[in-house]
Amino acid sequence: MTYHTLLELAAVFAKLSLLSIGSSATIVGQMQRDVVAHGWMTAAEFTQAYGLSQSTPGSGAVIAVPIGYKAAGLAGVLVAFSAFYVPTFLLAIYVTRVWHQIRGSRWPNAVRISVMPVAIGLILAAVYTLGRATVQNLPGLLVIGAVAVVSLRTKLPTVALIGGSMALGAVFLR
Numbered sequence: 507m508t509y510h511t512l513l514e515l516a517a518v519f520a521k522l523s524l525l526s527i528g529s530s531a532t533i534v535g536q537m538q539r540d541v542v543a544h545g546w547m548t549a550a551e552f553t554q555a556y557g558l559s560q561s562t563p564g565s566g567a568v569i570a571v572p573i574g575y576k577a578a579g580l581a582g583v584l585v586a587f588s589a590f591y592v593p594t595f596l597l598a599i600y601v602t603r604v605w606h607q608i609r610g611s612r613w614p615n616a617v618r619i620s621v622m623p624v625a626i627g628l629i630l631a632a633v634y635t636l637g638r639a640t641v642q643n644l645p646g647l648l649v650i651g652a653v654a655v656v657s658l659r660t661k662l663p664t665v666a667l668i669g670g671s672m673a674l675g676a677v678f679l680r
Contacts, residue, residue, distance in 0.1 A: 511578045512585045514544060519570055519589035524597065527625045530567040534632035537569070538639065546577040549639035556636065561668075567591070645678040 518540045526533045538552045547555065552573075559569040567590055574586030608614060641647050653671045656662060662670075 508578075512581060515546075515574055515577055515582055515586045516589040518544065519574075519586045520593050523590045523593045526594070527621055527628065529625075529629075530565065530569070531632055532625050532628035534569075535628070535635035537573075538632075538635050541573055544577070546573055551576070553636055553639045643679075646675075649674045649678060 522533045522537055522540070525536065530537075534556065538549065538556075541547050541552050542549050555572040555576075556569050559572065560566055562568050570586040570590045571583050574582035574584070576582070578585070605614065637650070641650065649671060652674060653667055656670070657667055
């Protein structure tokens with residue numbers, strides 16, 4: 507571990523923190539590119555770490571923990587996690603202050619409406635990026651397709667979808 511690595515972690519995660527719109531899902535694609543480009547993880551390792559971070563309770567931004575650890579151990583965890591949360595925390599305090607002054611204006615609603623398609627596009631780009639790193643064969647693609655169709659067509663709880671996809675994966679993706 508070097509101080510240079512810690513500074514790089516801080517810069518990358520602070521940038522990603524400020525670029526996320528609505529949730530950390532909007533920056534997953536960029537996060538994967540940055541993490542792989544710095545050599546902290548391979549694309550496959552990132553996808554596995556992202557999957558694990560999504561299975562934990564709380565924020566999906568927990569992905570900062572395994573990335574920080576792989577890059578620089580415990581110090582990396584602390585730097586990546588702090589750099590991901592502190593900038594948006596400070597920005598939220600500032601925006602809340604400004605919001606109270608302009609909330610009667612038409613601009614806040616216009617900004618909210620215009621940002622929504624951007625956030626959706628970024629989430630779809632993240633799905634594509636993770637899919638490219640994960641799907642290596644036709645059975646894997648079919649499992650993803652089946653889970654997507656069932657998710658869109660039924661009201662099955664997420665835990666049932668996860669269990670079903672794990673069963674499909676165990677049978678078809680050995």
